Amino acid sequence: MDVTSNTIEELLSDESFLAWYFKTDPLATEKWNDRITNDPVQRKLAEEAVQMLQTITIKEQSVDIQRLNNAETRLVNATVNADADQRLAPVVAIRSRKYKWWAAAAIIFLTSVGVWQYFRTTGKLAIQTAYGETRQDVLPDGSQVMLNANTTLNYKKWSEGSDREVWVKGEAFFHVKKTAQKTRFIVHTGNFDVLVTGTQFNVIDRNNKNNVLLKEGSIIIQHEGQEVHMKPGDYVEFRDNGIQRREINNAPVLAWTEHKFIFEKTPMKEVATLVTELYGVKVTLADEASSTDSISGIMPNDNLDVFIQALEASKYDVVKSDKEIQIRRK
Numbered sequence: 001m002d003v004t005s006n007t008i009e010e011l012l013s014d015e016s017f018l019a020w021y022f023k024t025d026p027l028a029t030e031k032w033n034d035r036i037t038n039d040p041v042q043r044k045l046a047e048e049a050v051q052m053l054q055t056i057t058i059k060e061q062s063v064d065i066q067r068l069n070n071a072e073t074r075l076v077n078a079t080v081n082a083d084a085d086q087r088l089a090p091v092v093a094i095r096s097r098k099y100k101w102w103a104a105a106a107i108i109f110l111t112s113v114g115v116w117q118y119f120r121t122t123g124k125l126a127i128q129t130a131y132g133e134t135r136q137d138v139l140p141d142g143s144q145v146m147l148n149a150n151t152t153l154n155y156k157k158w159s160e161g162s163d164r165e166v167w168v169k170g171e172a173f174f175h176v177k178k179t180a181q182k183t184r185f186i187v188h189t190g191n192f193d194v195l196v197t198g199t200q201f202n203v204i205d206r207n208n209k210n211n212v213l214l215k216e217g218s219i220i221i222q223h224e225g226q227e228v229h230m231k232p233g234d235y236v237e238f239r240d241n242g243i244q245r246r247e248i249n250n251a252p253v254l255a256w257t258e259h260k261f262i263f264e265k266t267p268m269k270e271v272a273t274l275v276t277e278l279y280g281v282k283v284t285l286a287d288e289a290s291s292t293d294s295i296s297g298i299m300p301n302d303n304l305d306v307f308i309q310a311l312e313a314s315k316y317d318v319v320k321s322d323k324e325i326q327i328r329r330k
Contacts (some may be wrong), residue, residue: 001220006263014030016032017032020032020130029280033132034045054088081088084133091134098276108143110175127153128151129147129170131149131232131279131280132278132304134148134149134259134302136292139164139166140157140158141158143174143176143177145173145175146172147170147171147189148170148172148256149169149277149278149279150206150280151169151170152170154167161183163185163186166188167187167189168187168188168205170255171204172202173203175200175256176197176204176217178197184197189203192222192238193221194220199214199218199219202216202218211235211237212230212235213234213235214230216232218232223242223243228245233250235250249264259302260302261274261300263294263296264296265295265296268292268293269285269291270282275304278301282324284324286327290327295314299311315329316328316330317329
């Protein structure tokens, strides 16, 4: 039986919730996406727990097996004792032999109030979005960032006069603020770095896609000695182990910041991949006609059910289950 959580503390000691947050278990991802969608109380608790996780900075340590075992024992004892003393909520059983190592390691970092948290990135802060979620934040220097769904942005604490560095996995739109010292703002991706002083641009680093669209200002893209100086409207992508310029329509690239998709003869295979990336749901094109098809139009991207309805209103039959979306040409 699936047990709901009543407090943030319970969420932070729930293995499946942490697996959803760190995206380590597809089944946990499905379960929590469904729970957050359908249960307003659980959604509010999850949002508060995510905010707490995102604001904690912990330096990663090497943890030996004995410390992990001790940490797990402490958690089990604490859970049993709390239940015996308070009888306020059911105890979630812990499968000791299958217990995730990162969950046990996290308990080593107990806070003074008994809430534990764990972060994988050494000395870094992070902002993260779940599947189907976008988020706007202001960074410590006043720069603004908007994250698309299924995105993580890591950054270290910045000292005055030093470079402001961030690491992006997913998709983000930046509006970088100039500083009095004119320090550089550097965005690191898997294949190249983006050097900025003050500007607006979109960057993607997801699966096999790695590209930048410059909306305003000027930036420099660097990759293993190669440099590309960009001006407003320029679009570059990483391809064949190098940086290449391309002529594109900018509107579809930036459409997500207005909570919509803009498709221009977009192959359905790309649409299927996009839905999987943003919503964490497997998409299957059920016949040859849909696999070789393409679509054009403007559709919402902030509600999967509404997006499916838009597909059905065109030329597709869509069957949605808990684990999969199947698309077939009518």
